[in-house]
Amino acid sequence: MIHESAQIHPSAVVEEGAVIGADVTVGPFTYITSNVEIGRGTEVMSHVVIKGPTVIGEDNRIFPFAVIGEECQDKKYQGEDTRLVVGDRNVIRESVQMHRGTVQDKGVTTVGSDNLFCVNVHIAHDCVVGDNIIMGNNATLAGHVTIEDYAIVSALSPVHQFCTVGAHSFVGGASVVVQDVPPFVMAQGNHCKPFGINVEGLKRRGFEKPEIRAIRSAYKEIYRSGKTITEVMPVLEEMAKEYESIGQFTTLIENSTRGIIR
Incomplete structure (x- = not known):
């Protein structure tokens, strides 16, 4: 169902069965499959691929060449009916990838609200990403990673499978996270080491x-x-x-x- 106020570019492909909410815009050459739901006011720009089952909330901005809800990069995935759920007011920049979950875990990848995902961010299967998070260019999450509210993962930083990056923590650029980063901690390096508390971030909040x-x-x-x-x-x-x-x-x-x- 496409709401009457939604604006779909003539070159976009929106399969029958997709749910497109009020005031959604879909740009040229974008492809949206039938089992996708997009909430009110979301802007989907040109050359975006959204596959499902995927639910995207309200007032998100999705930039060109993002791939949202694609099947995961995991050899044990065999086409099961898994999902991606994205909250509200996220900014999803160019070439960001968010993959659906696996039945061996929760079966769903979850992304919260009010996040900024910069160019080439990768969110793998079964990740849980909270609210008010910033991920810099080319920051990548392996499967089963948890990023808690207000954390920052800076550019070029990968996070190993099953790791947690705690709330209000700050991971510096080009760091390699192979163990959990406690909340409030500033971390940097390969492998990542603690360097005190994220005081300025706490003051701002x-x-x-x-x-x-x-x-x-x-x-x-x-x-x-x-x-x-x-x-x-x-x-x-x-x-x-x-x-x-x-x-x-x-x-x-x-x-x-x-x-x-x-």
């Missing part, structure tokens, strides 16, 4: 000084106290009673399958 000091103290417990992670965890749990944000450290550590960067 309204964190008060006492909470930032507590986050710094938690960082020091993890990285400078000489304690093992087992020894650090009770300290972090006690700190989290005063500041809930400290609990993000403990949650990531408890759920980690690859360990954290050191």
Whole structure:
């Protein structure tokens, strides 16, 4: 179903069964398959491929040569009915790729809202990408990666399978992430190493000084106290009673399958 207010360029191919919402624009030479749903106000520019099952929310901007909802690059994928779900108000720049999930995991790749994906970003199968995230040019996520809210993954940085990049963290350019990056941490290098707390980012997002000091103290417990992670965890749990944000450290550590960067 194509809403009467949608604008579809005559050269675009939109298969019967696709759901195109109000005020959507579809540019020339774009191809949209039948099992795609696009929400109100989304702008799909020229030469875009959107395949499904895929659901795209409202007010997104999708730039030329993006490939959204293609089958994943995984040899175990055998054509199963998996999905991609994208939220609202994302900017998806040129040649970005977002692939559907696999039945061996959740069966869905999930992308949140208010994100910026720069040129050539790759989001592989079964990734979970949160809200207010920035991924620089050529940043790439392997399968099963989680990127938490407000994280930044800078240009040319790949993230290994099953890794998590924590909320409000900052991964510098041309870094290689092979273990989890804790929340609030600045990380850089090949392989990625911690270099303190993303203080400026926290200030921009309204964190008060006492909470930032507590986050710094938690960082020091993890990285400078000489304690093992087992020894650090009770300290972090006690700190989290005063500041809930400290609990993000403990949650990531408890759920980690690859360990954290050191």
